[in-house]
Amino acid sequence: WSNQFESLWLLTCAMALFYSALIPMTDALAVRSIRNLNVPYTRLRVGGSIGYVIAVASTGFLIGHFGPSIVIPVMCSYLLLALLTTFFIKEQAYDVSPQKESASFVSLLRAKESILFFVLAFLSFMSHAPFNVFFAVHLESVGYTGQQIGLLIALGVIMEIVLFLFGGNLVRKFHLFHIMLLCFVCGAIRWFLVGWFAEILWVLVLTQMLHCITFALFHMVSIERVRRLFPERYASQGQAMYSAFAIGLGGGLGMVGAGYLWEWVGDAWVFTIAASISVLALVILWGSQHLR
Template structure:
């Protein structure tokens, strides 16, 4: 999988992605089940879950700035991972909403830094190695699928009480893994020699990229929030829904594993256009033909293009647009503006559309967002 010279650098990053995304695989699907089991109301659960999205809007800027300031991305990643673990441990003994909300805010402070800092460190660490970023990132997809399956089995056997210990285990293993990650400190530069982050951010190409990324994650909001509910409304059982959702991640793994260098063979305009074209088709089909199984399976195959391919292109764009020393801030901006604000705003809008017009129109709106992004892309090229 990795060459002999790349293994000492690549494997620790691969394993870290595995355990971090395993944390997500336990937390996102199942922590609401745990909250419900300890008597929290739906509105209280909503407040707790929204904290992670809201923290992703502003907090990553601080971590990006800190990484740039001290020039030691590995140390910042260790601090964020350890802080997240320390904040999570008291969840085992606290069950009232007010305390959990404070603990969640503390955890979100560190959690929001982990993925953008890992992406920035991975891209920097492999820049001199013949290893595509996606071959390392696939460790996260594997960890997510593994955790979803194992956590579901454990909950069935022992109840929802296993959720928090399982999350703690994933984070503890991630903390241990950070000690094996190779540190590559940034070179010292003077203030006059260093490039301003905002001068790069405000270039037309950067603004276009972040605008398209914002729309891309906004279009995925109905899928991230209501896909399982939409399928349940069309008569699918819980086990079938799980298998259908797993299919998309498996295809994502295949893309990350074997087609990581593909993005260098095509023009970025064509790759992004393909991503939004597939988004238009995917969300329209999910909205109006979810009761047809083969159509639904086809839409899950498109996941590797609408999400995985776009994410691959985004990481490469950040590497290309932002100089090495401010790459962490560029990655933080991507996480905050696109994933945090774009995804969060999309979730809020989706909720209202779902209540007013129903699930089919919520996914139709996602299709229209993809169409709007494609239009913006074409107009930018003409200009």
């Protein structure tokens, strides 16, 4: 029933206060539940991508028939299903890691490798912020229809699902440095092309196919990196730091900055700045290897 910015902002903060803990806890539980199985984490994570597609498609259909007021009841229905699902979770005990178990969470967090990872994750999600907020607006401004925009967004999610299903073991076969390097190179290319060549359809198709690298592959690497940096005792806290600092703070500041820059310099330059952030992350990553 809220119709003012102030009350909506307070409600959003209240929801975020409780909702923000869910992602790190579920990721930690997912990693722990498959530790003795030959199943990559991404086989579980793909459920989120499939759920996203189902939710968007079904809610869009319902909005067309019942109007925007149907959104809140649908969200509550999905949250109720999630609540019921939690009663079927059987949490496993965590393994003790002798070399890290004696260390405190703060000391692990202050380690150079941890700081480097969180900075890179922060920059990665900051570079994605203009896409998350203004991609549809940008495409509409260059003449794409709502149906075309929806299909392009769906293509990115489909590529994400494909990688999660069939590329789960990539992080074990290649060095994490090389995978992150690929993610930031593709990010710089993707955002630059989206900014300046959005009117060319095949270019947009290519950039959406890169979504499986810039987002999905980086998320896979991040989950693996958190698992290596923090023992199971601190798995939830490590995932929480990743969610809060990278996804929350990085993505949040990126969205706010993109909103102001959109009015000041225009859409193409906003995506160019996003590409520059990927380049900055690339330089930091490359430099960290040469300083060792």
